[in-house]
Amino acid sequence: MDTVSVTCPYCFERTDLVVDPDTEGSYVEDCEVCCRPWQITVVRAGGELEVVVDRAQ
Template sequence: MQPFADEQELSCPYCGEEVEVQADAVGPSSEVYVEDCPVCCRPWTVSVSREGAEVFVSLGRDDD
């Protein structure tokens, strides 16, 4: 694992497969971007929030 990255295992909101998502531990307090699932290739909305040393990542459907 990279020193400034937080890796989390989450479920794809489309296919339900467990996927690893990396988020930098350093950055803005919150950010949203789109990334494709490596299993089903459908686009997720990735939401990242940072509170001190804690990094929280959630995945949403891009069509919500």
């Protein structure tokens, strides 16, 4: 499991997001703090993990 530190785009709380090793692409998950939906985008390039958190539409 990879753990990435992310900042909620709504409440700006910093939390650790656990990313499954098989996960790639976009999915929606609720913020643990304010329960509003995150649009999470996971990109894996050359062994590097990049996670972008946006407000879900």
